[in-house]
Amino acid sequence: EAGVTQFPSHSVIEKGQTVTLRCDPISGHDNLYWYRRVMGKEIKFLLHFVKESKQDESGMPNNRFLAERTGGTYSTLKVQPAELEDSGVYFCASSRSQGRRTEAFFGQGTRLTVV
Amino acid sequence: AQSVTQLGSHVSVSEGALVLLRCNYSSSVPPYLFWYVQYPNQGLQLLLKYTSAATLVKGINGFEAEFKKSETSFHLTKPSAHMSDAAEYFCAVPNQAGTALIFGKGTTLSVSS
Numbered sequence: 001e002a003g004v005t006q007f008p009s010h011s012v013i014e015k016g017q018t019v020t021l022r023c024d025p026i027s028g029h030d031n032l033y034w035y036r037r038v039m040g041k042e043i044k045f046l047l048h049f050v051k052e053s054k055q056d057e058s059g060m061p062n063n064r065f066l067a068e069r070t071g072g073t074y075s076t077l078k079v080q081p082a083e084l085e086d087s088g089v090y091f092c093a094s095s096r097s098q099g100r101r102t103e104a105f106f107g108q109g110t111r112l113t114v115v
Numbered sequence: 116a117q118s119v120t121q122l123g124s125h126v127s128v129s130e131g132a133l134v135l136l137r138c139n140y141s142s143s144v145p146p147y148l149f150w151y152v153q154y155p156n157q158g159l160q161l162l163l164k165y166t167s168a169a170t171l172v173k174g175i176n177g178f179e180a181e182f183k184k185s186e187t188s189f190h191l192t193k194p195s196a197h198m199s200d201a202a203e204y205f206c207a208v209p210n211q212a213g214t215a216l217i218f219g220k221g222t223t224l225s226v227s228s
Contacts, residue, residue, distance in 0.1 A: 003158075004158070033215065035216075041220070042218050042219065042220050042221070043159075043205065043216075043218040043221075044218075045210075045215035045216065045217070048214045048215060055214055056212070056214040056215065059215070091158070091159065093159075098213055098214065099209075099213040100144075100147045100209035100211075100213035101147045101164075101166040101209075101213075102209075102213065103149070103161055103164060104216065105161075106151070106158045106159035106160070107158050108156075108157060108158040109158055
């Protein structure tokens with residue numbers, strides 16, 4: 001069974017540009033999550049999809065971030081325009097069910113550097 | 116509100132020595148707790164989880180953790196460190212709704228020969 005896959009693994013862009021990160025969850029996992037780790041800080045939750053619907057987007061930092069999950073399969077996270085403080089590692093995770101005891105499976109992350 | 120605190124951002128041990136990584140939690144509901152590990156250039160991998168079935172939880176690669184309600188702790192241990200254990204370790208607790216994990220700041224474990 002393939003794990004959670006994220007593309008690209010690294011991205012270096014200039015301030016003001018647009019970047020789109022992609023996440024392919026484990027097949028059959030309705031729940032998809034985005035997290036971010038800024039240098040030196042904790043891994044922070046961004047949002048949670050159940051199928052194609054946004055269940056919880058309380059962690060999205062501002063309206064420069066747009067997440068989509070068309071058809072309830074893969075998800076994209078677009079940053080437009082990118083700012084220096086957006087640099088960090090963006091993790092995607094998926095789970096079959098939801099709830100407090102649910103294990104989430106994580107991808108390798110996308111390291112975004114905004115220069 | 117739920118939170119976790121990992122004491123020590125960096126722990127160094129010799130190969131064969133005991134590994135102890137500390138995690139204290141705060142939770143307004145009965146907690147579930149997770150330890151994840153990130154090896155270099157890899158994603159987060161679940162080491163073990165506490166879901167109230169047993170207070171001593173065994174995980175992969177010889178790691179275990181003990182849930183102590185009186186101390187609000189869930190420390191991770193391994194009797195004998197191996198070079199391959201060098202990684203960053205994260206303690207996490209679900210938020211109250213169960214829609215997200217709240218992570219500690221992480222502890223980097225270095226193992227020397």
